[in-house]
Amino acid sequence: MTEVSDREPPRRRVPGPARPVRPDGRRQPGPGARPARRPGPPRPGAPGTIRLGSPRPRLRMIGLALTLVMTAFVVRLLQVQAVDAGTYTAKAEQNRYVVHTLPAERGGITDRNGVALATTVDSYDITADPTMFTREQLKVGDGPEQAAALLAPILGEEQEDLVEQLRPENKQLRYVRLARRQTPQVWNQIKDLKTALTKKSETDKSVVNVLAGVFADPSSKRVYPGGDLAAGILGWVGADGKGGGGLERQLDKKLAGEDGKIRYAQSGGRQVPTAGSTETPAVPGSDVELTIDRDIQWAAQHAISEQVEKSKADGGYVIVQDTATGEILAMANSPGFDPGDLAHADPDALGNAALQDAFEPGSTAKVMSMAAVLEENVATPGTHITVPNRLKRGDRLFKDDVDHPTWYLTLNGVLAKSSNIGTIMATGELGRTQAQANKVLYDYLRKFGLGSYSGLGFPGETKGILAPPDQWSTSQQYTIPFGQGVSINALQAASVYSTIANGGVRVEPTLVRGTKEDDGRFTPAPEPKKTRVISEKTAKTLSRMLESVVDDEEGTGTKARIPGYRVAGKTGTANRVDPATGQYKGYTSSFAGFAPADKPRVTVYCAIQNATEGSYFGGQICGPIYKQVMEFALKTLQVPPTGAAPANLPVTFRP
Numbered sequence: 001m002t003e004v005s006d007r008e009p010p011r012r013r014v015p016g017p018a019r020p021v022r023p024d025g026r027r028q029p030g031p032g033a034r035p036a037r038r039p040g041p042p043r044p045g046a047p048g049t050i051r052l053g054s055p056r057p058r059l060r061m062i063g064l065a066l067t068l069v070m071t072a073f074v075v076r077l078l079q080v081q082a083v084d085a086g087t088y089t090a091k092a093e094q095n096r097y098v099v100h101t102l103p104a105e106r107g108g109i110t111d112r113n114g115v116a117l118a119t120t121v122d123s124y125d126i127t128a129d130p131t132m133f134t135r136e137q138l139k140v141g142d143g144p145e146q147a148a149a150l151l152a153p154i155l156g157e158e159q160e161d162l163v164e165q166l167r168p169e170n171k172q173l174r175y176v177r178l179a180r181r182q183t184p185q186v187w188n189q190i191k192d193l194k195t196a197l198t199k200k201s202e203t204d205k206s207v208v209n210v211l212a213g214v215f216a217d218p219s220s221k222r223v224y225p226g227g228d229l230a231a232g233i234l235g236w237v238g239a240d241g242k243g244g245g246g247l248e249r250q251l252d253k254k255l256a257g258e259d260g261k262i263r264y265a266q267s268g269g270r271q272v273p274t275a276g277s278t279e280t281p282a283v284p285g286s287d288v289e290l291t292i293d294r295d296i297q298w299a300a301q302h303a304i305s306e307q308v309e310k311s312k313a314d315g316g317y318v319i320v321q322d323t324a325t326g327e328i329l330a331m332a333n334s335p336g337f338d339p340g341d342l343a344h345a346d347p348d349a350l351g352n353a354a355l356q357d358a359f360e361p362g363s364t365a366k367v368m369s370m371a372a373v374l375e376e377n378v379a380t381p382g383t384h385i386t387v388p389n390r391l392k393r394g395d396r397l398f399k400d401d402v403d404h405p406t407w408y409l410t411l412n413g414v415l416a417k418s419s420n421i422g423t424i425m426a427t428g429e430l431g432r433t434q435a436q437a438n439k440v441l442y443d444y445l446r447k448f449g450l451g452s453y454s455g456l457g458f459p460g461e462t463k464g465i466l467a468p469p470d471q472w473s474t475s476q477q478y479t480i481p482f483g484q485g486v487s488i489n490a491l492q493a494a495s496v497y498s499t500i501a502n503g504g505v506r507v508e509p510t511l512v513r514g515t516k517e518d519d520g521r522f523t524p525a526p527e528p529k530k531t532r533v534i535s536e537k538t539a540k541t542l543s544r545m546l547e548s549v550v551d552d553e554e555g556t557g558t559k560a561r562i563p564g565y566r567v568a569g570k571t572g573t574a575n576r577v578d579p580a581t582g583q584y585k586g587y588t589s590s591f592a593g594f595a596p597a598d599k600p601r602v603t604v605y606c607a608i609q610n611a612t613e614g615s616y617f618g619g620q621i622c623g624p625i626y627k628q629v630m631e632f633a634l635k636t637l638q639v640p641p642t643g644a645a646p647a648n649l650p651v652t653f654r655p
Contacts, residue, residue, distance in 0.1 A: 098175075098264065103219050104257030107285030109234060109247065111294040112327075112513060116225050118234050118248070118339075123181040123221035126155060126190065129174050132213030133166045139208065146210040154189050155179040166213075178214070180239055181221040190214060222248075228336040230297050232352035233290070233511065235459075236339035246352060247288065247511065248339075249459050254515060257285035287516040291327035296320055299632040301332035303625045304606065308334040311611035311621055314586075317354035318625065319494035319605040320633055323594055326498065326507030326528050329602070329633065331355075331491070354490040355454070355461040359609065361493055362574025362618070363418045364592045365483030367542060368496060369427045370415055372444040374538045378429045381412040381545055384653050391421040394474035398424060401573060401617075413651035416548040416555045418571060420482045427481040438469040438477055445480075447533040448496045448506065450488055455508035455529065464488040483574055494605035497592045500546075501568070501600030504539035506531045543568050544647035547597045554651045559623030560591060562631055564641040568600075569593025569626060571619035576610055586610035591622035595630055596642045602633045 109118035133143040140146070144166035152159040157179060165176045179186075190211065197209040222237040235246020242256070243249035260282035300318040308316045320330035333353045337345035373379050387407040391398045400420050407419065414422030431437035446452070451466030465487040467476070476485040491509055499506040508528040516522045534542075546568035549555040556571040572590035577583070590607040594600045606622040606629070615621055633639075 100217055100262050102260035102262055102279070102282045103241065104259050104282035105220055105284040106222065106237070106241075107255040107257065107287045107515075109255075109288045109290060111290055111292045111297070112329075113293065114289070115294045117230055117290070117292070117294065118222060118224050120220045121223055122184060123219045124184065124187040124216040125177055125219045126151075126179040126182055126187065127175060127177050127215050127217055128166060129213045129215070130166055130168050130176060131171075131174055133210070134171075137213075138210060140210075143208070143210050146208075147214065150193060150211065151178065151190070151214070154186060155182065181219055182216075183221070187216045190216070222340070224338070224340045226294070226298075227340070228338045229294070229301065230292060230331070231336050231339045232333040232354065233292065233331050234339055235352075236342060245350060245459065246339075247290075247458075250457060251288055251512070255285040255288060258283040284518045286518075289513045289516065289522075291322075291325075291329065291511055291513050292331070293329045293633075293636060295636055296629075296633050297330040297332060299636075300330040300629050301334070301336070303628045304332050304608075305334040305336070307621060307625055308608060310614070311608060311616075312613040313608045314610040315353055315357075316606070316608035317357075317490045318629055319354060319490050319603075320629060321494050321498050321509065321603040321605075323498045323501035323600045323603050324507075326495075326509050327513070328491075328509055328511050330629075331511075351460055352458065355456070355458050356489070357609075358462045358464050358487040358489055359576065359588050359607070360484050360486065360574045361488050362483040362572035362588060362590060363420075364493055364570050364572035364590050364605075364618075365486065365488075365496075366415060366418065366423050366481070367500065367546065367570055367592075368445055368448050368450075369423055369441065369481045370411070370545065371448075371500070371534050371538060371542055372430060372441050373411070373426050374541055375444070375534045376430055376440060379411045379426060381410060381541060381649050383411045383426075385409050385411060385414055385422050385425055386655070387414070387419050387422045387425070391424060393424060393478045396475050396478070398478060408653050408655050410650050410653055412545045412548055412649040413554065413653075415545050415570070416552055416651050418549075418556050423482045424478050434477055435469070438472055438480075441481060442466070442469040444533075445486070447531070448499060449492050450486065454489075454491050454495065456491075456511055458511075462487075462489050464492060483572065490605060490607055493590070493592055493607070494603055497568075497570075497594055497605065498603040499533050500539050500542050501594040501603055502539075503536040504532060504534040506533050543594075543597050543600070544649055546570055546593060547646050548649050548651055550593070551646050551648070552651050556617075556619045557591065557593070557623050559619055560593060560626045560630075562595065562627055562634075565595050565634065566597035566642060566644065566646050567593060567595045567630070568597035569623075571617070571623065572607075573616065573618045578610075586612070587616045589616050589618040589621050591618050591626045593626060593630075595634065596639070597646070598644050599642050601637065601639045602630060604630045604633070 106120045108116055110116055133147060135141050144163045147166060148159045148162035151162055155178060162178060165178060194209065194211045197211060201207045201209050233246055235248035236244050237248050238244040243252035260280045262277060262279045264277035300320055304316045304318045316334050318330065318332045321328050331354050335346060335349045337349045387409055389404055398421055409417060409419060409422055411426060414426060427441055428437055430440040445466060450464055453461060453463045472480065479485040495506065495509055507530050510525060510528050512525045514522055514524040547566060549557040550560050550567045550569050557569045560567055560569050570592055574588045575584045576586045576588045578585040588607060588609055589611055592605045594603040604626050606625045608621055611621055
């Protein structure tokens with residue numbers, strides 16, 4: 001048997017086509033042949049070879065550089081998150097948190113009956129964040145211009161001014177106040193515009209809410225319900241929220257209270273409710289109750305304004321005072337101003353002329369000369385005084401306001417007929433020499449309050465001018481007794497007559513009855529200072545003498561008569577010093593008195609400066625004002641007539 005092998009028999013190679021031969025005698029590779037092996041690198045040590053360096057040093061340098069960079073990042077990270085964490089947190093919070101002032105509600109001012117004379121209402125300060133009006137924020141370049149165009153007619157501001165505020169030089173500024181103390185209606189208009197722009201921008205991508213950066217800070221606004229009523233007393237509140245005049249300035253600390261603060265997180269100009277806030281509540285100001293009676297104040301202001309206009313005068317004032325308490329019931333000026341509309345006020349009318357004007361009182365001052373004569377027992381109301389038409393004293397020749405034959409007057413008649421010559425003669429008896437007489441008279445003038453502040457502490461109040469007696473000129477020695485050469489204000493003049501009406505005791509005038517705190521607690525004002533000036537007997541005698549000025553047909557104040565009431569009063573017509581030139585020009589016309597004469601309750605003083613139309617005599621133009629205001633005050637205070645007959649002291653005598 002033939003043995004069969006399991007190996008595959010060898011394949012027989014079939015000869016293929018002959019391969020071409022290269023020129024060098026070598027055959028070209030055929031199809032499918034392996035490519036020829038390229039020559040390898042020369043062996044080490046072979047001549048002409050280049051040996052490459054090791055890559056490890058380069059890797060070490062790169063690793064070291066990366067390590068240094070990472071180390072710097074780690075150190076900086078530690079510095080920010082650990083070492084300086086508090087500083088950066090503070091900076092972040094400074095940018096994130098805002099602090100706003102919570103204005104304290106300003107206290108109100110009322111009259112003695114609780115009627116509001118000055119009060120505070122809600123308002124808003126319109127503010128903006130300038131960084132929210134940039135091109136980056138709004139995607140438009142004229143954002144401030146568009147916003148200003150919308151806001152200007154609402155705020156009543158110039159469009160250019162608003163643009164300047166919304167595009168400040170300081171690009172980091174985030175708070176500007178566009179308008180102060182705007183009404184809630186104004187802020188509601190702006191809010192409605194903002195809402196409308198927001199809704200429109202949601203549907204129309206070409207619309208931009210250019211008011212997104214406008215906000216409002218709650219504030220308050222001072223209003224005066226009576227307009228110009230008692231403006232000279234009240235004063236006004238400036239744009240900064242501080243009292244700018246009158247009691248608003250004098251009592252600013254009490255009225256203003258203490259502002260609070262609120263601190264909260266904000267984003268995009270809006271408060272973040274979840275971030276929390278801290279608040280220091282504001283402390284409201286105190287309410288102030290005045291001695292003024294609103295109705296009497298109105299009557300006085302109406303009367304003086306009418307007469308000033310009728311006489312084409314520079315101005316005038318009326319004081320109404322409670323004779324027993326010294327409380328001022330009215331203090332009216334003309335012309336006046338509206339403290340709620342200072343933009344249209346006459347700058348010359350601002351202030352309180354009744355306290356700030358110093359003028360020569362004229363014959364109303366004779367009552368102080370008579371008080372000195374009576375108190376020093378130099379004469380009595382019935383003392384006879386022969387009054388010539390002219391009287392030479394020093395280097396001057398004195399006369400009365402009218403030419404007259406020799407008058408035979410009592411001391412009472414000298415006051416009733418307002419004789420300058422008779423007053424000079426009577427006061428000349430106060431001392432053995434004129435110098436001594438001057439000293440005695442000066443002491444009484446000082447006791448009555450001349451040359452001193454009233455005690456009100458009112459801003460801008462004048463104390464008048466009363467030189468020491470050794471400085472009186474030759475003419476002043478004889479003119480001061482009848483009210484020339486000495487200057488006072490209207491309240492000082494009224495206080496003189498209140499002193500006589502109060503039995504010779506001067507009570508410092510007051511304007512404030514007390515203050516009421518936020519909790520309703522009322523604190524009365526301190527009791528006013530009281531000073532006896534003359535005896536009660538002298539005061540009563542003067543009261544009877546002053547009645548003759550009004551009741552006697554020889555008197556100069558007959559136009560001040562009030563049916564059913566006994567009236568004590570005195571007229572005055574003084575040469576007036578023009579404040580612009582310092583020279584005498586025109587007259588100061590006045591009337592002062594109290595009623596009922598035998599049981600005084602109310603003092604009224606009136607003065608008009610430089611009446612240029614009609615009469616300028618005090619009895620003619622101020623007597624009727626006195627009557628009108630006094631009648632109103634007596635009825636308002638329900639003061640009944642006493643029913644007693646007048647004294648009817650003699651005015652003349654037969655030689």
